[in-house]
Amino acid sequence: MFDLGRIAIVLVETSSPGNLGSVARVMKNMGLKRLILVDCQADLTEETRQRARGAHDLLEKAVRTNGLASALKSFHLSVATGSRPARWFERSLRPREMAAELKALTPGDQVAIVFGPERTGLTNEHLQYCHWQVKIPTAPAFPSLNLAHAVAILAYELSQGLSESPSKEGRELAELGQIEAFSQDLEECLKEIQFLKKQNPREIMMTLRQMLARAALDDRDIRILRGILRQWKWYSRANTHPGRDGG
Amino acid sequence: MFDLGRIAIVLVETSSPGNLGSVARVMKNMGLKRLILVDCQADLTEETRQRARGAHDLLEKAVRTNGLASALKSFHLSVATGSRPARWFERSLRPREMAAELKALTPGDQVAIVFGPERTGLTNEHLQYCHWQVKIPTAPAFPSLNLAHAVAILAYELSQGLSESPSKEGRELAELGQIEAFSQDLEECLKEIQFLKKQNPREIMMTLRQMLARAALDDRDIRILRGILRQWKWYSRANTHPGRDGG
Numbered sequence: 223m224f225d226l227g228r229i230a231i232v233l234v235e236t237s238s239p240g241n242l243g244s245v246a247r248v249m250k251n252m253g254l255k256r257l258i259l260v261d262c263q264a265d266l267t268e269e270t271r272q273r274a275r276g277a278h279d280l281l282e283k284a285v286r287t288n289g290l291a292s293a294l295k296s297f298h299l300s301v302a303t304g305s306r307p308a309r310w311f312e313r314s315l316r317p318r319e320m321a322a323e324l325k326a327l328t329p330g331d332q333v334a335i336v337f338g339p340e341r342t343g344l345t346n347e348h349l350q351y352c353h354w355q356v357k358i359p360t361a362p363a364f365p366s367l368n369l370a371h372a373v374a375i376l377a378y379e380l381s382q383g384l385s386e387s388p389s390k391e392g393r394e395l396a397e398l399g400q401i402e403a404f405s406q407d408l409e410e411c412l413k414e415i416q417f418l419k420k421q422n423p424r425e426i427m428m429t430l431r432q433m434l435a436r437a438a439l440d441d442r443d444i445r446i447l448r449g450i451l452r453q454w455k456w457y458s459r460a461n462t463h464p465g466r467d468g469g
Numbered sequence: 470m471f472d473l474g475r476i477a478i479v480l481v482e483t484s485s486p487g488n489l490g491s492v493a494r495v496m497k498n499m500g501l502k503r504l505i506l507v508d509c510q511a512d513l514t515e516e517t518r519q520r521a522r523g524a525h526d527l528l529e530k531a532v533r534t535n536g537l538a539s540a541l542k543s544f545h546l547s548v549a550t551g552s553r554p555a556r557w558f559e560r561s562l563r564p565r566e567m568a569a570e571l572k573a574l575t576p577g578d579q580v581a582i583v584f585g586p587e588r589t590g591l592t593n594e595h596l597q598y599c600h601w602q603v604k605i606p607t608a609p610a611f612p613s614l615n616l617a618h619a620v621a622i623l624a625y626e627l628s629q630g631l632s633e634s635p636s637k638e639g640r641e642l643a644e645l646g647q648i649e650a651f652s653q654d655l656e657e658c659l660k661e662i663q664f665l666k667k668q669n670p671r672e673i674m675m676t677l678r679q680m681l682a683r684a685a686l687d688d689r690d691i692r693i694l695r696g697i698l699r700q701w702k703w704y705s706r707a708n709t710h711p712g713r714d715g716g
Contacts, residue, residue, distance in 0.1 A: 240487075248618045253608040276611065318629070359628065361500040364523065371495045374618040375625045381606065382565070415704040417697055429693055437684040438559075446676055450664055454701075457662035461708070 230256035235339040237263040243273030244370035250277035252377035257284040298331040302352035311355040477503035482586040484510040490520030491617035497524035499624035504531040542646035545578040549599035558602040559683040600682040
């Protein structure tokens with residue numbers, strides 16, 4: 223199985239204390255643990271702590287380096303984030319393609335995903351150390367993603383499909399016999415209130431049966447629906463009884 | 470082609486000015502434009518503006534409402550974000566499944582994606598207005614996503630593969646406002662026959678609302694259901710009238 227422990231998030235010259243916290247939080251949400259801060263320009267402030275919300279440990283354990291080259295020394299592959307022309311790179315991928323490619327790597331390969339400074343993104347100087355590029359598709363008129371949002375989307379893609387098959391915890395549907403019994407009760411009531419007289423009764427009942435089918439009723443639903451009809455009959459008899467209503 | 474203009478992001482009782490800005494920014498990055506603020510607890514501050522980074526227009530154009538019900542009136546489908554047990558919902562989906570399902574809806578259907586307050590998420594009160602649920606998979610030990618990160622991930626999934634062709638030819642669903650009006654009529658009738666006295670009324674109504682949501686009602690369905698209640702009221706009055714029943 224693919225192991226997220228092989229992936230490190232590398233932040234280059236991050237300048238916003240809030241972004242540091244925010245990145246740590248979403249990394250921890252998505253099961254990523256390795257954070258490397260290259261030439262970090264931001265202090266760990268109160269805002270960092272607030273935005274990290276319980277993921278401050280990732281920041282405390284983060285590896286700090288001077289220069290991207292030394293940060294990447296022990297990795298087998300580095301992926302630049304951003305939107306430089308693709309010709310700079312061996313491969314230019316969308317997030318989902320990147321996730322699929324990384325999962326196909328040899329187990330044991332260490333992968334760095336590299337994020338540039340907030341204002342400029344990765345410079346040419348940085349890019350010479352990156353093999354692949356990943357581009358998050360955005361609206362052309364407003365392409366600049368927040369650093370933590372970019373991490374969130376890539377971390378989400380990487381964590382996808384790791385444990386596959388979540389199994390929809392399914393509801394147990396009621397037996398068809400129960401639904402049919404309710405439909406018949408309902409039909410009887412609708413005749414009694416003279417609803418089915420007015421219009422095409424068969425067509426109306428068919429439409430109601432289709433609604434019930436789509437509603438995917440379980441046992442409790444059916445009990446409630448039958449309870450309503452029972453109560454309605456009780457109420458209807460109680461209130462039409464001459465002894466009570468007699469003028 | 471699928472049109473992101475059909476999707477609104479609905480933020481319920483957001484309390485952080487920074488989150489407002491952050492959500493606006495990533496919405497604009499991903500091509501989403503419709504923002505609805507329900508009972509917003511946050512002012513638009515300098516921090517909002519900084520975090521919005523050029524997407525402040527989305528906040529200025531945001532629709533503000535009191536109460537989730539009125540926010541959702543003109544929508545055909547609402548999707549709750551969070552991680553409640555799946556049995557509460559017609560469908561519980563992963564982000565990618567949700568995106569695929571939404572793209573298969575009838576063109577013209579309006580969809581609301583609903584995000585709860587930062588601290589609590591959506592409450593039971595809110596959930597009764599939601600049909601589907603979308604769960605963003607997270608590390609079990611650290612599941613609480615930042616609001617803007619959740620928006621980022623879902624907006625990213627929605628904006629993915631937009632040019633892929635949809636679409637099942639579907640039924641045109643009734644507007645939520647119509648379904649809500651029927652639910653209220655129904656509740657009134659159930660009170661009258663004293664059904665709602667006996668058991669937990671809120672829970673019963675929630676279950677009935679969920680059945681209605683699952684039934685994917687169209688305009689004709691709603692007309693029939695409302696017709697039944699109208700006819701029942703007529704019948705009920707006619708038969709309890711002393712002049713007719715007098716003994």
